[in-house]
Amino acid sequence: MAKTKTVFFCQECGYESPKWMGKCPGCQQWNTMVEEKVHKTDHHKGSVPVSRTKNKPLQINQIERSSERRIQTRMAEFxxxxxxxxxxxxxxxxxxxPGIGKSTILLQTSDQLAAAGATVLYVSGEESVKQTKMRAERLGIQSDNLYVLAETDIHEVESRLEDLNPDFLIIDSIQTIFNREIASAPGSVSQVRECTGLLMRIAKTKGIATFVIGHVTKDGAIAGPRMLEHMVDAVLYFEGERHHTYRILRAVKNRFGSTNEIGVFEMKEMGLTEVVNPSEIFLQERTEGAAGSAVVASLEGTRTVLVEIQALVTPTSFGNPRRMATGIDHNRISLLMAVLEKRVGLLLQNHDAYVNVAGGVRLDEPAIDLAxxxxxxxxxxxxxxxPTDVVIGExxxxxxxxxxxxxxxxxxxxxxxxxxxxVIPQQNISGWTFPKGIEVVGVATVKEAMETVLGGTSREPTKTRHYQSHS
Structure with a gap:
């Protein structure tokens, strides 16, 4: 007979403990441990079915590659x-x-896939079918191959999959789906882990491409156990401010493509539309002649995006000067200001500094340091x-x-x-051909870059090397 024991799980990171603790050792958060009952069963009777087929190891050269091609949507950014x-x-x-547009982009994607002839099942655990229909009408979605199901029981969803046999499955959201065999509330660590494991088995055995919407914590991480991100093939984050129209879809994990790839969308009344040239969007409101602005060419995945870096440095009225950053790591700002004070001679220790990436983009590569x-x-x-200078360098x-x-x-x-x-690093000058219409300037130090962009800042002669583009 199965035995029942009590285990405490952290609702933020999924840390497991036999006893309650006020502070989670995994994520260092307070009051996140929740008691759940776990049934101890024999390993042959676990929740995941044991395969009875005997697989033999094969040489990798004997394995035939799958001939299935990727399925394209009408959104090139997606x-x-x-x-x-x-x-x-x-x-x-x-x-x-919440409210960033996760359900909207997947509902639009479902309509595009269904219009191409694929069968799509959209499972909503947060809305009724009538509410989903109202949102679909607002987005102009009309397709006979798009099916909507309001269900939270994972076994009922599995039975409907047997009847419909769709090509795509959308789960909105994983925190509302539950397994009746697990004695815990929907959204708990056990429920999220078991339901995701069942969806993974269905996707792999039946060949159904499955999209799962997941809620995030207050820190921006996916709610539930950290193992959830390891189980799936790709993890996409939908970023942006609800009060701004632009949204960024970022891939932080992808077994079938590049990580940190981004797609830019604009939220309109009729839904999300893709932005083909994000550099133009991020630079269109730039004010020429304003101090504290520099443009950098940042690499996001396989795409180059030109973004404006804004800074405001003012004398402080406090004992400790403030260092605030939006879109950039706060510690990186403190490091760069220390370099400017020590190596260049700028007295910044009594000044507040505010740094912002225009457009709501978050940059985390070292090539933005010089800008x-x-x-x-x-x-x-x-x-x-x-205003016609772009700055690149670590x-x-x-x-x-x-x-x-x-x-x-x-x-x-x-x-x-x-x-x-x-203005680029001196070590990047050789080995490639400069494009027409742009002058390339190589610098070796931050002081040389300041002499080039802002004029002379020291009595030492400049060593900056200029290279004209080849015509």
Whole structure:
């Protein structure tokens, strides 16, 4: 007979403990441990069925590659994030803040797939079929191949899959689905883990591409156990501010494509529309002649995006100066300001600094360091940077400008957007051909970059090397 024991799970990260603790050792959060009952059964009678087929090991050269092609949607940005389209039999997790547009983009994707002839089952655990119909009418969705099911029992969903045999399955959301064999509430760690495991088995055995919507915690992570992100094939985060119209779909894990790939969308009255040229959107409201602004060519996955870095440096009225950052790591700002003070001689210790990435984008690659440093120096000296300059480079602790990857792709994108000069690391100069219409300037230190962009800042002669583009 099965035995029942009590285990405490953290609702933030899924940490398991035999006793209650006020602070979770896994995520360091307080009052997140919840008691759940776990049935101890024989390992032959677990919740996951044991396969009776005997598989033999095969040589990798003898295995035939699957001939199934990726399925394309009508949104090129969505296809880009997935690595070129939807892979049949894949399990994809989509997370984001409430009201950001997760259900909207998947409902639009369902309509596009159904219009192409595929059968799609949309399972809603948060809305009734009439509520889903109202949202579909607002988005202009009309398709005979799109089926809607309001159900929260995972076994009922599985039985409907046997009857309908769809090509795609949408679960909205995984926190509302429950397994009646698990003695815990929907949304708990046990329920999320078991239901996701069952959906993974269905997707792999039947070849049904499955999209799962997941809620996020207050820190922005997927709610539930951390193992949930390891089980799925791809994890997509839907980012953006609800009070702004632009949304960013970012792939943080993808077994079938590049990670950190982004797709930019705009939320309109009729739903989400893709933004083909995000660099133009992020730079269209830039004010020329304003101090504290610099443009960087950042690499997001396989795409180059030109983004404006804004900085505001003012004298502090407190004992400790404030360091605030939006879209950039706060610790990176403190490091770059220390380099500017030590290696360049800017007295920033009595000034507050506020750094922002325009457009609501979050950048986490080191190639933006030089643009951040120059924007801070520009605001501190109240001297604007040339509006046709783009700055690329990583900054080291000794004040050197280090090489970055894929510099040719970054400079070409800047040239397409009308920039006439690119300030790049000296080590990136050789080995490639400069595009027409843009001047390439190589710098070795932050001081040389400031002398080039903002004018001379020291008595030492500049060592900056200029390279004209080949005609």
């Amino acid at each position: 296809n880009r994030v997935l690595g070129g389209g939807v892979v049949p039999g894949s399990l994809i997790l989509v997370g984001g803040d 951040v440093a120059l924007s801070i120096a520009s605001s501190f000296r109240d001297q604007p940077t040339p 900054v080291g602790l000794t004040g050197e400008v280090r090489r970055v990857s894929r510099i040719e792709q970054r400079v070409i994108e800047a040239q397409k957007m009308g920039f006439t000069r690119a």
